[in-house]
Amino acid sequence: MNPLLSPFDTAPFSQIKNEHFKPAFLQAMEEARAEIDRITENKEAPSFANTIEALEFSGQQLDRISSIFFNLNSAETNEEIQKIAQEISPLLSEFSNDITLNEALFERIKTVYGQRDSLDLTVEQQTLLDKKYKSFSRNGANLSDDKKKRLREIDAELSQLKLKFGENVLAETNTYEMHLTDENDLDGLPEGEKEAAAQLAQSKGKEGWLVTLDYPSYIPFMKYAKNRELRKTLALAFGSKAFHGDEHDNQENVLKIAQLRYERANLLGYKTHAHFVLEERMAETPEKVHEFLNELLVKAKPAAEKEFTELETFAKELDAIDRLEKWDGSYYSEKLKQKRFNLDDEKLKPYFKLENVIDGVFKVAEKLFDLKFQEVSDIEKYHDEVKTYKVYDTSGNFISIFYADFHPRKGKRGGAWMTSYKPQYRLNGENVRPHISNVCNFTRSTPSKPSLLTFNEVTTLFHEFGHGLHGMLADTTYPSLSGTSVFWDFVELPSQVMENWCYEKEALELFAKHYDTGEVIPMELVQKIKESATFQEGMQTLRQLSFGLLDMSWHGVDPSGITDVKQHESEAFKDTNLYPDTPETCMSTAFSHIFQGGYSSGYYSYKWAEVLDADAFALFKEKGIFNKEIATKFKDNVLSKGGTESPMVLYKRFRGAEPKVEALLERAGLLE
Numbered sequence: 077m078n079p080l081l082s083p084f085d086t087a088p089f090s091q092i093k094n095e096h097f098k099p100a101f102l103q104a105m106e107e108a109r110a111e112i113d114r115i116t117e118n119k120e121a122p123s124f125a126n127t128i129e130a131l132e133f134s135g136q137q138l139d140r141i142s143s144i145f146f147n148l149n150s151a152e153t154n155e156e157i158q159k160i161a162q163e164i165s166p167l168l169s170e171f172s173n174d175i176t177l178n179e180a181l182f183e184r185i186k187t188v189y190g191q192r193d194s195l196d197l198t199v200e201q202q203t204l205l206d207k208k209y210k211s212f213s214r215n216g217a218n219l220s221d222d223k224k225k226r227l228r229e230i231d232a233e234l235s236q237l238k239l240k241f242g243e244n245v246l247a248e249t250n251t252y253e254m255h256l257t258d259e260n261d262l263d264g265l266p267e268g269e270k271e272a273a274a275q276l277a278q279s280k281g282k283e284g285w286l287v288t289l290d291y292p293s294y295i296p297f298m299k300y301a302k303n304r305e306l307r308k309t310l311a312l313a314f315g316s317k318a319f320h321g322d323e324h325d326n327q328e329n330v331l332k333i334a335q336l337r338y339e340r341a342n343l344l345g346y347k348t349h350a351h352f353v354l355e356e357r358m359a360e361t362p363e364k365v366h367e368f369l370n371e372l373l374v375k376a377k378p379a380a381e382k383e384f385t386e387l388e389t390f391a392k393e394l395d396a397i398d399r400l401e402k403w404d405g406s407y408y409s410e411k412l413k414q415k416r417f418n419l420d421d422e423k424l425k426p427y428f429k430l431e432n433v434i435d436g437v438f439k440v441a442e443k444l445f446d447l448k449f450q451e452v453s454d455i456e457k458y459h460d461e462v463k464t465y466k467v468y469d470t471s472g473n474f475i476s477i478f479y480a481d482f483h484p485r486k487g488k489r490g491g492a493w494m495t496s497y498k499p500q501y502r503l504n505g506e507n508v509r510p511h512i513s514n515v516c517n518f519t520r521s522t523p524s525k526p527s528l529l530t531f532n533e534v535t536t537l538f539h540e541f542g543h544g545l546h547g548m549l550a551d552t553t554y555p556s557l558s559g560t561s562v563f564w565d566f567v568e569l570p571s572q573v574m575e576n577w578c579y580e581k582e583a584l585e586l587f588a589k590h591y592d593t594g595e596v597i598p599m600e601l602v603q604k605i606k607e608s609a610t611f612q613e614g615m616q617t618l619r620q621l622s623f624g625l626l627d628m629s630w631h632g633v634d635p636s637g638i639t640d641v642k643q644h645e646s647e648a649f650k651d652t653n654l655y656p657d658t659p660e661t662c663m664s665t666a667f668s669h670i671f672q673g674g675y676s677s678g679y680y681s682y683k684w685a686e687v688l689d690a691d692a693f694a695l696f697k698e699k700g701i702f703n704k705e706i707a708t709k710f711k712d713n714v715l716s717k718g719g720t721e722s723p724m725v726l727y728k729r730f731r732g733a734e735p736k737v738e739a740l741l742e743r744a745g746l747l748e
Contacts, residue, residue, distance in 0.1 A: 078096050078099060078100055078103075079091035080092060080097070080104075080144070081100050081103055081104070084140075086455050086456060086497075087140075087144045087497050087511075088456060089456040089457060094156045097141070097145055097160050097164070098164065100141050101138070101141060101142075101145075101164050101167065102167075104135070104138035105167070105168075105171050107135075108135035108138045108171070109174070111134035111135065112131070112134060112175060112178065112181060114130075115127060115134070115184065116178065116181050122184035122188050124195055124205065127184045127188050129204075129554075131181070131208060132208070132556060133503065136555075139499075140497075142168065143496065143497050145157075145160075145161075145164070146161070147495050147497065147513065148458055149161050150488070150493070150495075151458065151459075151487075151489075151515050152458050152459055152487045152488065153246075153487045153488070153489075154487055158239075162236060162239055165236055165239055166232040166236055168235070169231045169232045169234075170228060170231075173215075173216070173224075173231055176215040176216060177215075177227070181212075182217040185209055188205060189209040192205055199720065199721055200552060200553055200557065200721075201553075203719065203720050204554050204556070207557070207719075214344060214355075214356075215227075215344070216343070219343065223343055227340065227343055227344075230336050230339060230340045234337070234340075237329050237336070238333065238671065241318075241326050241329045241330075241668070241671045241672050242489065242668060244324040244325070244326050244329070245317055245318055245489075245668055245672075246489055248289075248318050248320075248324050249289045249290065249317065249490055250486060252288060252289050252313050253280075253288055254287040254288070254309065254310055254313070255277070255282060255286055256285045256286075256306075257283060257284035261285075261303055262285060263301070263302045263303065264303075265297065265300045266300060266422045268422075268425070268522065268525055268528065269297070271522040271523070272292070272293070272519065272520065272522055273285035273286055273293065276288065287310060289310075289313060289314050289317070290490060291484075291517050292519040292520070293484075294310065295406070295530075295532075298311065298403065298406040298407065299406045299407060299421075300410065301407070304403070307403040307404070307407060308401070308403045310403070311402055311403035311661075312660055312661060315660075315662070315663070316661045317666035319641075319642075319660075319661065319662040325665070326666070327665055330641050330664050330665060330671060331638065334349075334630045334631065334635040335636060337676065338634060338636070348632050348633060349631040349632075349676065350362040350365070350631045350632035351632075353564075353676065353677035353678065354677060356563065357563050357564055357678070358563050358565045358566055358684070358724060359680070359681075359684065362628060362632040362677075365677075366628065368680065368684065369621050369624050369628075369680055371737070372683060372737075373618070373621050373651065375741055375746050375747075376613075376614050376617035376621065376744075376746055377614070377651075377652075379613070379617075379745075379746055380614035380615045381614075381654070383612050383614050387400060387405070387408055387412060388400045390408060390411070390415075391408040394411065401655060401658075402655045402656075402658060402661075409611075413611055416608075416611070417604045417607055417608045418604070419601070419604040419608055421530045421532075423601065424530070424531050424597075424601065424605070425529065425530060426528060426590050426591055426592065427588040427590055427591075427597040427601070428528060428529040428530075428531070428588060429526050429527065429591040430482060430518060430526065430527035430529055432588070433529055433534055433537055434463075436583070436587020436588070437537060437538055437574075437587075439586045439587065440538075440574075440577050440586065441541070442470070443702045443707075444704075444707040444710075445545065445711050445715070446469050446470040446471075447467055447470075447548075448467070448468045449465045449466075449467055450465060450466045450467075451463060451465050452464055452465065452466050455477060455479075459485070461482070461483055461485075462479055462480065462481045463480045464478070464479055464480075465478040465479075465480070475549070476500075476509050476510050476547070476548035476549075477497075477498075477512070478512050478514075478548065479497070479511070479512070479513035479514070480513070480514050481513065481514070481516070482516050483516075483517065483518060483519075483520050483527075484520075488517065489668075491517065491668075492515065492516040492536050492537075492539070492540050493514075493515050493540065493543075494512065494515075494546075494547065494571075495512075495513050495515065496510055496511060496513065496547050496560075497513060498511040499547075499550070499555040499558045499559060499561075500547075500551065500552065500555070500558045501552065501554055501558055502552075507551070510547050510548060510550055510558070510559060512544050512547040512548050512559075513544075514537075514540045514541060514543075514544050516536060516540060518537075519533065525591075526591055528591065531578070535575045535578050538574045538575050538577060538578050539571045542571035542572065542573060543560060543571045545570060545574070545715055546567075546714075546718075547559040547560055549715040549716050552718045557719045557720050558718045559718050560718075561718055562719040562723060563723050564674065564678045564681055565678065565680070565681035565684045565685065566681075566688070566723035566727075568681055568682055568685030568686075568688075569685050569688045569692065569727075570715055572682075572685050572686055572688075572689040573688075573689040573692050573693055573710075575689075576689070576693040576696070578605075579605055579609055580701050581599065582701055582702065583701065584602055584605075585597070588602075610743075610744055610745040613744040614746065615654065617683075617746070618652050618654065620682060620683055621683065622648075622649055622653075623679050624679045624680035625648055625649075626645060626648045626663065627667075627669075627676065627677060627678070628677065628680070629644065629645075630664070630670065630676075632677065641664050641665065642659070642662045645663060645664050686740050687736075688735050690739040690742075691731065691735035691736055691739040691740075692730070692735070694739050695731060713726050713730040714726055714727070
């Protein structure tokens with residue numbers, strides 16, 4: 077019996093074997109096709125219910141299987157799962173095209189769309205109708221047959237190229253190890269980091285210490301290791317992922333992905349991939365994105381250059397460093413930060429035991445949104461390390477299931493993300509509640525210490541939990557408009573706004589307690605966290621802007637003239653460069669956000685959402701960071717509404733006005 081084809085509520089991980097996936101996909105696709113046939117063969121005149129709603133609720137089993145499979149491919153993959161992904165992705169791409177290029181189905185949708193003004197639809201129904209119509213028209217429904225055929229070919233190839241891109245980055249991350257046997261090479265590293273490196277070596281049956289390209293291993297080494305040559309070795313390994321001209325090289329994949337996306341946009345009548353993408357974003361056009369990025373660039377660049385000069389002078393005074401290189405940045409920034417604020421992560425980490433931070437983010441959610449998290453052991457998990465929770469409101473109503481997976485493993489991609497195993501929606505009088513997951517890569521516990529987070533990891537946890545709340549508190553009718561199914565440049569608002577609580581005394585006192593003594597974090601440390609929040613903000617902003625500009629340089633142009641990935645990247649970075657270039661590194665070949673994830677033509681949205689979040693949090697600061705009235709307005713108008721209305725309408729309903737870029741510049745200390 078295939079567990080994926082039997083009815084289930086929570087994912088039946090313990091029963092699923094790899095060989096179950098492909099047959100389950102194939103059968104679920106068949107069933108979904110049959111559901112589509114029932115819509116197109118319906119003899120009744122097309123209506124909102126028998127066409128739009130019927131389409132919305134079709135293929136639910138396929139969606140569940142897909143979410144389980146692709147979530148595992150990110151968080152707990154192996155060669156067999158990767159091979160299945162390569163086989164399944166083109167089939168799913170073809171299935172998706174079979175629907176959007178189905179003429180009989182589109183005719184019915186067009187009929188309903190044509191009558192939209194006389195149908196007396198709710199706002200959410202209007203949005204759904206608009207989205208369904210656009211998902212067809214924007215994906216080729218109006219094309220001629222030969223163009224439809226080419227579109228299918230492009231989509232099938234893109235789905236495989238994106239997977240291959242991600243597999244190459246993961247393989248490069250997994251294979252690299254810096255094996256150290258002389259303890260002097262670890263000079264400068266805090267004891268906890270040394271212990272973690274020794275533990276890692278031991279787990280691989282090696283003497284000494286191991287440093288890898290996983291963030292919890294890589295970042296501390298770059299920040300604290302005195303040995304400049306070893307920092308250089310590690311930085312070059314990190315910066316050259318999938319850029320070695322070998323079987324894991326991504327240069328060809330990058331060029332192909334950019335070219336195919338451009339061709340696809342042209343087929344659909346758009347000038348570039350960015351024009352296609354941004355039509356369904358708050359930013360609307362590539363011109364607006366460039367205007368936005370350049371406005372911030374003008375404000376941030378003088379500050380960044382001043383900070384960089386200061387850092388260079390500091391490194392020269394301290395260690396007679398003539399020229400500051402990329403592998404020096406973290407190290408000397410940390411030293412300068414310690415000197416200026418007498419603050420380093422090692423002072424802070426004892427107050428951020430992972431379990432306490434989790435408890436803290438739950439308490440913040442309770443105070444703001446009346447939520448209670450209850451850890452349970454009766455929900456199946458895909459790995460022993462995953463924690464499972466049932467979420468209730470304070471009246472005892474069931475809200476959501478929450479999975480949390482916090483540490484790096486061999487089969488897990490780097491970074492941190494939120495995802496879902498089941499969306500929220502309403503059907504047949506029932507409000508079906510969502511199953512949400514946060515996946516991160518945080519420092520593990522060691523024999524002598526629990527898992528202690530850096531402050532950056534604390535903000536990451538709050539960030540992903542913000543996305544999680546967007547999923548958990550969803551309260552819409554239709555699954556495709558639920559939770560994080562919003563315009564991409566709006567999706568980072570709930571996550572980024574949550575980070576603000578990490579800097580507030582009232583919130584920190586709830587959870588920042590010394591793991592050994594239980595002492596609450598001292599006020600002077602809280603003050604230093606706040607003061608240091610804008611440390612090197614100019615350089616940080618420039619870095620983010622450089623990624624946004626690189627993204628637009630791949631997707632906002634005709635890429636057919638680009639033959640050299642590195643040369644193109646250097647050109648895109650020319651206005652944001654501070655450090656000397658390193659010819660052996662290349663960011664594009666490992667820029668998974670835009671070449672594997674969903675951020676193509678959308679990387680600017682991190683900064684865009686920072687404007688929203690700075691503006692939104694200014695209201696909390698004004699009224700009180702746990703002000704129930706403001707929190708409820710945020711929940712009712714942003715978190716629960718998903719993509720049911722235009723994001724700007726929702727934002728203005730919460731805030732009373734459009735967001736102001738000054739809020740961000742003021743918070744970042746970049747206003748003149």
